[in-house]
Amino acid sequence: MEENHFIAKKATPIPWTTFWEAPSNIALIKYWGKTTPQIPKNSSLSFTLSSSVTQTQITYQPAGSGTFDFSFYFEGVAKPDFKPKLQTFFKRIEPYVPWIEGYELTIKSSNTFPHSSGIASSASAMAALAMCLMDLELKLFPGMETELFHQKASFLARLGSGSAARSVQGPVTLWGANKIQDHSSDLYALPFGPDLHPVFSTYQDAILLVDKGTKAVSSSQGHQLMHQHPFAPQRFLQAAENLEAIVPVMKAGDLEAFIKIVELEALSLHAMMMTSNPYFILMKPNTLAIIKRIWEFRASTSIPVCFTLDAGANVHLLYPQDYINQVNTFIREELAVFCQKGQYLLDQVGEGAKKV
Numbered sequence: 233m234e235e236n237h238f239i240a241k242k243a244t245p246i247p248w249t250t251f252w253e254a255p256s257n258i259a260l261i262k263y264w265g266k267t268t269p270q271i272p273k274n275s276s277l278s279f280t281l282s283s284s285v286t287q288t289q290i291t292y293q294p295a296g297s298g299t300f301d302f303s304f305y306f307e308g309v310a311k312p313d314f315k316p317k318l319q320t321f322f323k324r325i326e327p328y329v330p331w332i333e334g335y336e337l338t339i340k341s342s343n344t345f346p347h348s349s350g351i352a353s354s355a356s357a358m359a360a361l362a363m364c365l366m367d368l369e370l371k372l373f374p375g376m377e378t379e380l381f382h383q384k385a386s387f388l389a390r391l392g393s394g395s396a397a398r399s400v401q402g403p404v405t406l407w408g409a410n411k412i413q414d415h416s417s418d419l420y421a422l423p424f425g426p427d428l429h430p431v432f433s434t435y436q437d438a439i440l441l442v443d444k445g446t447k448a449v450s451s452s453q454g455h456q457l458m459h460q461h462p463f464a465p466q467r468f469l470q471a472a473e474n475l476e477a478i479v480p481v482m483k484a485g486d487l488e489a490f491i492k493i494v495e496l497e498a499l500s501l502h503a504m505m506m507t508s509n510p511y512f513i514l515m516k517p518n519t520l521a522i523i524k525r526i527w528e529f530r531a532s533t534s535i536p537v538c539f540t541l542d543a544g545a546n547v548h549l550l551y552p553q554d555y556i557n558q559v560n561t562f563i564r565e566e567l568a569v570f571c572q573k574g575q576y577l578l579d580q581v582g583e584g585a586k587k588v
């Protein structure tokens with residue numbers, strides 16, 4: 233689908249309030265490297281999470297033609313310092329939502345996961361914002377098909393933060409033009425579809441909070457460094473191959489093959505960071521200590537646990553729901569000690585954004 237398919241018309245402003253929540257997601261096939269505006273250098277695939285969500289309420293107030301303004305509150309407190317980032321977002325999406333002219337918005341947002349836990353909140357935040365925008369667009373132009381509603385929400389979310397495109401639907405989504413799915417596009421994410429093996433629709437993700445501080449290098453800087461990275465072309469090919477390989481695995485529920493691809497992707501992402509110029513390391517000693525324990529636990533119990541990492545030190549421990557008791561005991565007894573203040577979050581795969 234082309235970008236111009238997402239261009240809406242102008243409309244007379246109406247007062248309206250809407251409240252949506254959108255989850256975070258964790259990539260299994262990683263997106264690392266992009267061109268403007270948030271066009272990925274390779275396609276990615278992720279688990280949509282369930283409890284780690286951003287809740288956003290927007291009150292739309294008609295404010296006279298030619299005007300557009302907004303105020304932003306995070307967890308009840310006015311945050312004018314968030315405004316520039318949001319202003320850039322609104323500027324970027326304006327051609328697709330021209331009906332937004334003439335409004336004053338009050339945006340109130342909060343996260344269910346602890347603030348500065350090292351969990352990237354931009355995906356859930358941008359997806360929740362996109363849902364609130366699409367909710368009014370649907371009110372102004374009733375009759376929009378559900379499929380288009382979701383695709384445009386994902387398209388708008390992507391313009392806020394690339395990986396946010398994957399937070400609109402669940403339980404597994406694919407973002408980026410690929411050979412596997414019809415209608416796949418770099419512009420928005422699509423759900424994996426009905427062929428997903430049931431084991432993956434209840435998969436567990438324990439987020440082990442190794443380091444809750446601010447990252448030394450942000451995701452945007454990391455993406456930027458892929459432009460002159462000597463291994464970038466090879467990495468994009470590897471990601472495409474891993475995507476092609478994981479799709480049949482996710483249909484068959486082949487956990488052994490799943491584990492091999494997922495851990496390879498996590499370490500390849502961090503290998504790109506360690507070989508960027510300038511190079512950097514986001515893992516911490518405890519990240520490696522946890523990985524070692526996971527490998528030992530898997531070898532000794534044959535329980536199919538594996539890990540993935542995002543752009544940070546935290547470890548996402550992934551496992552089928554059937555092993556919840558054994559794995560949660562393992563986390564409590566052996567892994568919590570490596571987490572900052574012993575903290576971790578137990579989440580699982582979810583269905584995507586919801587109206588609150």
Ligand code: PMV
Binds near residue numbers: 259451
């Ligand atoms: O969406 P961004 O710009 O925060 O980039 C996300 C990058 C990774 O989390 C490392 C990988 C991914 O696909 O989510």
